[in-house]
Amino acid sequence: MNQLQNFTCPIPKSEYDKILLAHGGGGSLSHQLISKMFLPQFDNELLNAQHDSAIFTVGKNKFAFTTDSYVVQPIFFPGGNIGDLAVNGTINDLAVSGAKPLYISAAFIIEEGLPIEDLWKIVLSMKEAAYKAGVQIVTGDTKVVEHGKGDKIFINTSGIGIVEKGINISPKNCKDGDVIILNGSIADHGVAIMSAREGLTFETEIISDTAPLNDLIRSVLSVSKNVHVMRDPTRGGVASTLKEIALSAHVGIEIDEKEIPIKEEVKGACEILGFDPLYIANEGKVVLFVAKEDAEKVLNAMLSNNYGKESRIIGRVTSDHPCTVVMKTLIGSKRVVEMITGEQLPRIC
Amino acid sequence: MCLAVPGKIISIDNSNTELKMAKVNFGGILKDACIQWLDDVKEGDYIIVHAGFALNKLDTEEAEETIRILTEMSNMIEDEDKKGI
Amino acid sequence: MKFVDEYRDLKSAKVLTKQIEEVVTRSWSIMEICGGQTHSILKYGIEELLPKQITLLHGPGCPVCVTPLEKIDKAIAIASRKDVIFTSFGDMLRVPGSQNDLLSVKANGSDVRMVYSPLDAVKIAEENPNKKIVFFAVGFETTAPVNAMSVLEAKRRNLKNYSILSSHVLVPPAIEALLSSGDCMIQGFLAAGHVCTVMGYEEYIPLCEKYKTPIVVTGFEPVDILQGILMCIKQLEEGRCEVENQYNRVVTKSGNEQAKKTLSTVFDTIDRKWRGIGNIPKSGYALKEIFKDYDAEKIFEVGHLEQNESTLCIAGEVLKGVKKPIECSAFGKECKPETPLGAPMVSTEGACAAYFHYGKYKNNSVSL
Numbered sequence: 001m002n003q004l005q006n007f008t009c010p011i012p013k014s015e016y017d018k019i020l021l022a023h024g025g026g027g028s029l030s031h032q033l034i035s036k037m038f039l040p041q042f043d044n045e046l047l048n049a050q051h052d053s054a055i056f057t058v059g060k061n062k063f064a065f066t067t068d069s070y071v072v073q074p075i076f077f078p079g080g081n082i083g084d085l086a087v088n089g090t091i092n093d094l095a096v097s098g099a100k101p102l103y104i105s106a107a108f109i110i111e112e113g114l115p116i117e118d119l120w121k122i123v124l125s126m127k128e129a130a131y132k133a134g135v136q137i138v139t140g141d142t143k144v145v146e147h148g149k150g151d152k153i154f155i156n157t158s159g160i161g162i163v164e165k166g167i168n169i170s171p172k173n174c175k176d177g178d179v180i181i182l183n184g185s186i187a188d189h190g191v192a193i194m195s196a197r198e199g200l201t202f203e204t205e206i207i208s209d210t211a212p213l214n215d216l217i218r219s220v221l222s223v224s225k226n227v228h229v230m231r232d233p234t235r236g237g238v239a240s241t242l243k244e245i246a247l248s249a250h251v252g253i254e255i256d257e258k259e260i261p262i263k264e265e266v267k268g269a270c271e272i273l274g275f276d277p278l279y280i281a282n283e284g285k286v287v288l289f290v291a292k293e294d295a296e297k298v299l300n301a302m303l304s305n306n307y308g309k310e311s312r313i314i315g316r317v318t319s320d321h322p323c324t325v326v327m328k329t330l331i332g333s334k335r336v337v338e339m340i341t342g343e344q345l346p347r348i349c
Numbered sequence: 350m351c352l353a354v355p356g357k358i359i360s361i362d363n364s365n366t367e368l369k370m371a372k373v374n375f376g377g378i379l380k381d382a383c384i385q386w387l388d389d390v391k392e393g394d395y396i397i398v399h400a401g402f403a404l405n406k407l408d409t410e411e412a413e414e415t416i417r418i419l420t421e422m423s424n425m426i427e428d429e430d431k432k433g434i
Numbered sequence: 435m436k437f438v439d440e441y442r443d444l445k446s447a448k449v450l451t452k453q454i455e456e457v458v459t460r461s462w463s464i465m466e467i468c469g470g471q472t473h474s475i476l477k478y479g480i481e482e483l484l485p486k487q488i489t490l491l492h493g494p495g496c497p498v499c500v501t502p503l504e505k506i507d508k509a510i511a512i513a514s515r516k517d518v519i520f521t522s523f524g525d526m527l528r529v530p531g532s533q534n535d536l537l538s539v540k541a542n543g544s545d546v547r548m549v550y551s552p553l554d555a556v557k558i559a560e561e562n563p564n565k566k567i568v569f570f571a572v573g574f575e576t577t578a579p580v581n582a583m584s585v586l587e588a589k590r591r592n593l594k595n596y597s598i599l600s601s602h603v604l605v606p607p608a609i610e611a612l613l614s615s616g617d618c619m620i621q622g623f624l625a626a627g628h629v630c631t632v633m634g635y636e637e638y639i640p641l642c643e644k645y646k647t648p649i650v651v652t653g654f655e656p657v658d659i660l661q662g663i664l665m666c667i668k669q670l671e672e673g674r675c676e677v678e679n680q681y682n683r684v685v686t687k688s689g690n691e692q693a694k695k696t697l698s699t700v701f702d703t704i705d706r707k708w709r710g711i712g713n714i715p716k717s718g719y720a721l722k723e724i725f726k727d728y729d730a731e732k733i734f735e736v737g738h739l740e741q742n743e744s745t746l747c748i749a750g751e752v753l754k755g756v757k758k759p760i761e762c763s764a765f766g767k768e769c770k771p772e773t774p775l776g777a778p779m780v781s782t783e784g785a786c787a788a789y790f791h792y793g794k795y796k797n798n799s800v801s802l
Contacts, residue, residue, distance in 0.1 A: 268376030331447035333479030336793025376435035401551035412683040423445035
């Protein structure tokens with residue numbers, strides 16, 4: 001009771017007295033909300049580690065546990081829908097923590113009036129996504145809210161996986177000289193969503209890259225014990241993810257703009273819409289930090305996998321400029337890459 | 350705000366004489382743009398588009414000439430570097 | 435992307451930087467007046483590639499940044515009305531007014547929508563006949579004709595519920611105001627390429643002659659900017675003073691006559707206040723009297739609004755190129771993109787936003 005009586009809001013009223021869309025954007029406002037409100041209040045070792053999944057031990061086994069909610073708009077978009085996004089997203093959060101995903105829960109908040117046909121398509125997608133990834137949806141919940149009180153459908157998925165012995169993925173393991181590998185082209189998901197929203201058409205349709213990455217990551221972990229960090233660059237894009245890692249690992253990062261793969265049409269869409277593709281969401285991508293000596297065999301393992309055919313080394317870790325990400329631009333100069341502020345694209349996942 | 354992007358005209362729609370439109374290809378994206386302010390444009394022309402409106406035709410010859418000169422000069426510099434000048 | 439990628443080419447950039455190094459013999463200060471160019475300079479780290487003798491100054495090239503506080507407050511008041519759908523380009527939404535911004539108004543339940551073109555706003559007006567649709571028409575001469583067309587199109591479709599809140603700015607009067615001010619350090623200008631695509635560059639010739647200052651019409655890609663700088667430096671070193679056109683693949687001397695005709699059909703040129711700078715004569719556009727039914731200034735009475743500008747914000751000095759954003763005591767501390775004290779920190783074309791986003795901090799220990 002005393003705790004509650006002494007409670008003062010950690011986010012000053014002079015800054016914001018209402019939640020803004022930007023608080024859900026994955027950039028600095030989201031981080032502020034998490035670090036100033038949620039973390040200090042829920043405060044515990046597992047949470048404070050701020051990994052994609054919480055890692056804990058029960059008996060002799062290490063487990064990973066994660067949760068994510070999906071509010072993407074529109075719910076059907078080129079390359080997928082909110083259903084497979086929800087399943088793949090949680091599988092990937094487990095996989096980048098070094099865990100083998102086992103079981104997923106699925107909770108639905110459905111707006112009255114959603115066509116049953118739409119729900120059916122979403123459910124079938126989720127079934128297929130789970131099957132492809134080798135996981136089972138074992139528990140769930142369904143709520144319906146009145147028409148106008150929820151935008152068609154929101155989905156929360158939580159997942160649990162097992163972390164095999166010897167696997168320890170953490171920014172603490174990052175070392176000077178670590179090589180950074182990305183498994184393919186950036187910004188596909190964000191542009192696919194925007195194309196659905198803005199009525200953009202393409203010569204070659206851009207589809208979301210939503211995909212389960214557990215098999216790709218399994219193949220990587222089977223050839224190397226020196227993978228230090230893995231992250232899936234969703235909201236906030238590759239730039240925000242690298243910046244987060246630089247901050248938590250207290251290292252410097254250097255990347256080369258010309259090495260970052262991007263589809264021509266995606267680049268074109270970003271030019272027209274005025275977006276920087278480095279900050280656009282991805283749903284089937286992973287950045288890996290691996291010790292220099294294992295870089296080649298990890299890259300080869302990725303190139304042989306379905307979801308890693310366009311893998312590229314995009315940069316390295318350096319002891320220079322800790323906590324800063326520096327990019328060598330197309331014209332040979334260097335500039336700093338910062339965390340995104342606000343949100344470029346609301347309700348992207 | 351002054352963001353304007355070059356694109357290639359794929360087709361023209363003159364049905365509304367007050368708001369002539371074209372379908373434009375911006376590096377693989379197909380989007381409509383109003384070409385009301387441009388006389389004498391045809392399919393295959395490059396135009397520069399801002400907020401949905403074509404501001405002018407792109408002079409591809411000028412553009413290619415500039416690129417050609419720059420490329421020639423950069424090759425010269427590379428050759429000089431190789432010879433250790 | 436064709437006619438874009440070629441102007442981001444490493445080798446071409448190297449050629450131009452080498453030529454600049456060979457030509458320059460003393461210190462020069464050049465100003466660009468276009469937020470798009472400011473951002474390109476910072477995004478591609480152009481200053482770092484130039485010899486130390488060349489200083490790049492960032493001018494008031496951000497129409498969002500120079501929109502007067504009173505106008506922002508008026509926009510917020512209009513947007514707060516229940517019968518209004520308020521539409522705007524994205525970066526106007528977070529510009530701080532005296533009390534709050536358009537995004538907070540949206541968070542409070544008002545209908546505020548981002549659009550990519552004013553024609554989208556006209557479409558919204560057609561689809562919502564029971565609401566009043568207002569478009570925040572902000573921009574330089576590049577955007578002004580586009581905004582004018584939206585008024586003509588609304589008239590053609592016989593819409594009675596569309597209006598624009600006009601806040602347009604013109605570049606040549608700003609150049610004159612800067613050059614005629616006592617503390618002017620600017621020795622050459624890069625003129626905004628897309629403004630000149632519409633207007634041509636004839637009106638820059640008398641300015642160049644009166645103030646003996648070279649002006650080079652320049653594009654936006656890094657190779658364009660380097661070439662523009664080279665042309666300007668050459669003029670300065672040779673003691674020449676002319677208006678030259680680097681962006682000749684798009685810009686002609688007389689510009690686009692039809693776009694200019696649309697402008698003169700719809701707008702009158704007026705004196706206007708630039709936020710942070712003050713009043714500049716004949717530097718803005720207002721709707722002509724015959725279009726009063728499309729003029730949100732006349733349609734909406736919002737009463738007296740108390741203006742309240744931050745005392746820490748030095749936007750005026752930043753916009754005139756007198757100070758760099760990192761010289762502001764609030765930069766990166768009280769003033770950040772998520773808590774902006776002034777417009778240049780929030781606009782996609784603002785110098786402060788560019789410095790922040792591309793990591794240019796006072797204590798930046800990155801040795802590049």
